[in-house]
Amino acid sequence: MIATEAGQRNAYATQYHFGTAPLAALRHGRVLGLRYDRLEASILEAIRDPMAADLMPVPTARPRVTIVMTPRERFTLTERAIDAVRASTAVPFRFIFAFADLPDWLAPRLRQRADKGEIELRQVRDAAWPNQIRMAIAADLDTDYVVFLDNDVVPEPGWLEALLACADETGAGIVAPLYLWSDGTGPSGRIHMAGGRLTWIEGPDGSSLREEHAHMNEEAEELGSALSRRPCDFGEYHCLMIRGDLVRSGIVFHERINALHEHIHASLAARERGLATWLEPAARVTYLAFAPYTLRDLAYYSHRWSADGGEESIAAFAERWGVQDDEISFGGVRRFLARHREDVTLLRADAPAGQLARTMRPEDLAQSRARLLDQAAEAGYPPAAIAGLGRACLAAASLLDGAYRACGRPFLNHLVGTASVLLFYRLRIQTVLGGLFHATFTHAPTMTTDPQSQLALVTQALGGPEKTLSRLVHSYATRRHRWKALPAGPKALEDLSLLDAEVLVIAAANEAEMWLSGELRHAPAGREMTRPVETLAKEALATIGLPGLSLLLTQIAATPPAPAPAGTAIGAPAAFMFRSGALVPVPNPLALVTKASLSHPTRSAAR
Numbered sequence: 001m002i003a004t005e006a007g008q009r010n011a012y013a014t015q016y017h018f019g020t021a022p023l024a025a026l027r028h029g030r031v032l033g034l035r036y037d038r039l040e041a042s043i044l045e046a047i048r049d050p051m052a053a054d055l056m057p058v059p060t061a062r063p064r065v066t067i068v069m070t071p072r073e074r075f076t077l078t079e080r081a082i083d084a085v086r087a088s089t090a091v092p093f094r095f096i097f098a099f100a101d102l103p104d105w106l107a108p109r110l111r112q113r114a115d116k117g118e119i120e121l122r123q124v125r126d127a128a129w130p131n132q133i134r135m136a137i138a139a140d141l142d143t144d145y146v147v148f149l150d151n152d153v154v155p156e157p158g159w160l161e162a163l164l165a166c167a168d169e170t171g172a173g174i175v176a177p178l179y180l181w182s183d184g185t186g187p188s189g190r191i192h193m194a195g196g197r198l199t200w201i202e203g204p205d206g207s208s209l210r211e212e213h214a215h216m217n218e219e220a221e222e223l224g225s226a227l228s229r230r231p232c233d234f235g236e237y238h239c240l241m242i243r244g245d246l247v248r249s250g251i252v253f254h255e256r257i258n259a260l261h262e263h264i265h266a267s268l269a270a271r272e273r274g275l276a277t278w279l280e281p282a283a284r285v286t287y288l289a290f291a292p293y294t295l296r297d298l299a300y301y302s303h304r305w306s307a308d309g310g311e312e313s314i315a316a317f318a319e320r321w322g323v324q325d326d327e328i329s330f331g332g333v334r335r336f337l338a339r340h341r342e343d344v345t346l347l348r349a350d351a352p353a354g355q356l357a358r359t360m361r362p363e364d365l366a367q368s369r370a371r372l373l374d375q376a377a378e379a380g381y382p383p384a385a386i387a388g389l390g391r392a393c394l395a396a397a398s399l400l401d402g403a404y405r406a407c408g409r410p411f412l413n414h415l416v417g418t419a420s421v422l423l424f425y426r427l428r429i430q431t432v433l434g435g436l437f438h439a440t441f442t443h444a445p446t447m448t449t450d451p452q453s454q455l456a457l458v459t460q461a462l463g464g465p466e467k468t469l470s471r472l473v474h475s476y477a478t479r480r481h482r483w484k485a486l487p488a489g490p491k492a493l494e495d496l497s498l499l500d501a502e503v504l505v506i507a508a509a510n511e512a513e514m515w516l517s518g519e520l521r522h523a524p525a526g527r528e529m530t531r532p533v534e535t536l537a538k539e540a541l542a543t544i545g546l547p548g549l550s551l552l553l554t555q556i557a558a559t560p561p562a563p564a565p566a567g568t569a570i571g572a573p574a575a576f577m578f579r580s581g582a583l584v585p586v587p588n589p590l591a592l593v594t595k596a597s598l599s600h601p602t603r604s605a606a607r
Contacts, residue, residue: 063092065145065164065241068137069119070098070130072150072238073304073344074297075106077288080184082119084154091160096120097151098137100127103296105494129258129309130237138247146247148240154184155239155285162283163241166229173275174242174252174267176235177283178220178227183290189220192287195232195279198264201328208328209321211264220281227281234267234277239285246270256316259309260333268321293344293498295543301344302545310337342428346502346544350380351426358424358548359555365516366420367413369393375423376432385429389419392433395461399437399444402577403586407522408570411443411586417517421509425549434472435506437462441477443575443586476503483533493539501544504537512552520561525574527556 067085071078078097085095097110097119114121124136134148145167147160159177166175176195182188193213201208211234220227240263246252251273252266267277293301303309314333318325338349347356366372372393376386396415403411419436427435440458462470475482482500486492496504511529514520520527529537534553541550570576575586 062143063094064143065091065147065160066094066096066141066143066244067147067149067160068096068098068134068141069149069151070133071300072130072152073301074152074293075103075300076294076297077152077184077291078106079109079113080288081149081151081153082113085149086118088155088157089160090157091164093147093160094120094143096122096137098122098124098133100124100133103300105296128303129262130304131253131258131262132255134237135250135253135255138250138253141244141247144244146242146244148237148242149285150238150287152288152291153238153285154288155283159239159283159285162280166278166280166283167241167243170229170276170278172243172278173246173270173273174235174240174277175280175283176232176241176277177239177285178279178281179236179238180220180284180286181289182286183292184286184288188286191215191218191220191223192238192289193236194220194223194227194281195230195277196234196236196264196267198233203324206324207322208326209323210328211332220284229278229280229282231276232279234264235279236263238287239283240266242266242270243275246273246275254316254320257313257320259304259306260313260337261317262313265317265320294494295496295498295501295540296494297498298345298543302341305337305341307337307341307349310334342430344498346428346431346498346505347546348381348426348428355424355426356546356548359552360421360424360512360516360548362516362518364420364424365417365513366423367409367417367517369397369416372416372420372423375420379423379426381423381429389429389432389436392436396436396440399440399458399461401445403443403445404576405519405523406525406570406574406576407519409517409519411439411575414513414517414519415439417513418506418509421512421516421549422506425509425546427505430468430472431502431505433469434476434502435509437469437473438476438506438510441473445577445586472499472502472506475499476506479503479507483536486536488532492536493543496536496540501540504533504540505544505546505549507533508537508541508549508553511556512549515552515556515561518561522564522568522570529553531557 067089069078069081069085082095082097095118099121100123102110110119110121113119122137124133127133127136130150138146145164147163149155155177163175163177166172176193178194179192180188180190181192182190194215197212197214199210199212201210214232215223215227242252251269254262254265254269257265270277310333314325314330317323318329323329341347341349366375369390373386373390376389381389393416397412400411400415405411405414415436415438418438419432422432422435440461441455444454444458459465459470459474462473464470482503486495486500507529511527514523514527534557538550538553541547541553570583576583577586578584
């Protein structure tokens with residue numbers, strides 16, 4: 001077949017989504033009966049003479065593999081993942097992006113890509129989970145193999161060739177690559193999983209099933225020959241190649257196993273057909289687990305990791321595979337689900353809607369360590385979190401020892417009170433700790449004459465520069481610089497990172513604490529939150545699901561505090577401490593904090 005129209009010059013790339021991997025990668029095999037060296041020569045000739053493209057043969061046979069990309073838990077990494085697939089894949093493939101719904105900001109961009117032939121779009125309405133999307137389109141996937149790929153995964157060059165070679169040479173039903181994970185800012189060799197392991201444990205009441213990620217968090221380059229092609233028990237839908245006939249048969253899917261363990265079900269179902277799952281470490285993909293989340297990721301994320309969906313999947317998996325619903329089988333995945341939700345939603349998974357809608361009253365506020373710990377216990381925080389909160393209170397007392405608020409109360413009372421507001425509204429414990437330490441960078445009395453040493457001492461007290469808590473408290477200290485950089489109006493909310501939103505929540509709690517404690521009546525500086533920031537904070541609170549705290553901000557703004565009794569003013573314009581019986585201001589090294597650089601956090605609990 002000869003292409004005779006100018007519009008067909010790129011027909012091969014358009015029809016089969018030919019990637020932009022180096023031409024050298026083409027030399028490793030054949031494409032639809034055409035020798036790669038001849039195809040490469042044709043491409044090079046077309047580059048030298050554009051009109052020669054009219055004479056290039058256009059393959060008519062179908063590719064051997066279909067790539068189906070689906071949303072995993074957010075949409076903001078979608079286009080990066082699409083571009084990575086196209087840039088890293090040198091063999092022909094059909095490329096489908098399948099979804100239930102798309103956010104308004106992404107839909108036109110993907111339609112434009114579809115119009116260019118970069119992807120096909122398939123909408124599956126009313127699909128609540130990615131696995132339901134896969135199941136709905138399975139019968140239409142007519143290639144030898146199907147690769148299911150999450151939209152937050154970037155493959156390395158040669159990945160698809162390696163998966164195909166493994167499947168062809170072993171007869172595998174399913175092939176899993178080497179899963180790495182990172183924040184996407186540079187190359188990563190840290191392993192998320194090098195094949196999954198399942199251990200069946202027989203007990204007096206039945207079978208339990210333990211699952212493990214092989215070589216998790218080890219460095220791939222240090223393992224050497226330990227990473228070799230071999231059978232494994234399961235892979236994950238981050239990236240999973242499955243034989244086309246298995247996909248079309250539907251046995252790798254289950255109508256009720258969708259939120260959790262859907263990947264393990266697929267491998268067990270293939271095993272029932274006598275088809276093994278293999279690990280192919282020559283195929284490497286990176287799961288962008290630690291890339292920053294944005295506030296607009298929140299809605300889909302909250303649904304994707306809902307507790308109800310997880311429990312439905314666990315019950316269905318236990319029934320289908322004769323597994324006991326016990327700690328061995330599902331304790332780890334339940335903890336993952338709760339932790340993973342809190343990572344992004346900021347709220348505890350068991351936060352009652354009625355509590356989130358309440359407006360906090362002065363009698364609800366704790367201002368002592370003992371009352372704060374009781375409040376945490378009453379709110380159902382786990383014992384380990386309460387113990388950590390108790391240690392953190394002592395650390396905060398040490399850092400702020402001798403410091404007082406402008407109203408005259410110990411500074412520690414305000415820190416504890418801010419944490420109390422966050423406990424009341426059931427924020428995750430990490431955010432509560434952020435509230436407890438929120439002023440330590442800027443108001444800790446001088447512990448050393450060297451400002452950099454002072455900053456280092458506070459950083460170490462927060463766990464070190466690599467810890468999430470350090471970054472959160474540092475971001476709070478520099479919040480006004482960030483707020484000034486945000487665009488005005490609704491666009492500001494769209495651009496908010498999850499860290500921005502968390503800082504706004506702590507700022508709202510700080511404001512609420514000053515009101516509930518009565519400080520605003522006695523502090524000459526008054527409120528800290530400006531009207532534009534308050535508007536942004538309330539929009540963020542609404543998105544997160546904190547209507548009660550948002551309403552409290554409205555009440556504070558609408559009700560000016562009554563004046564303090566005459567003659568009770570302390571005369572301190574800001575935080576102070578005593579030196580030789582005199583009141584002196586607490587130094588505020590904000591300029592130093594603004595210039596400080598703390599490392600990005602990691603989320604080792606991600607899967």
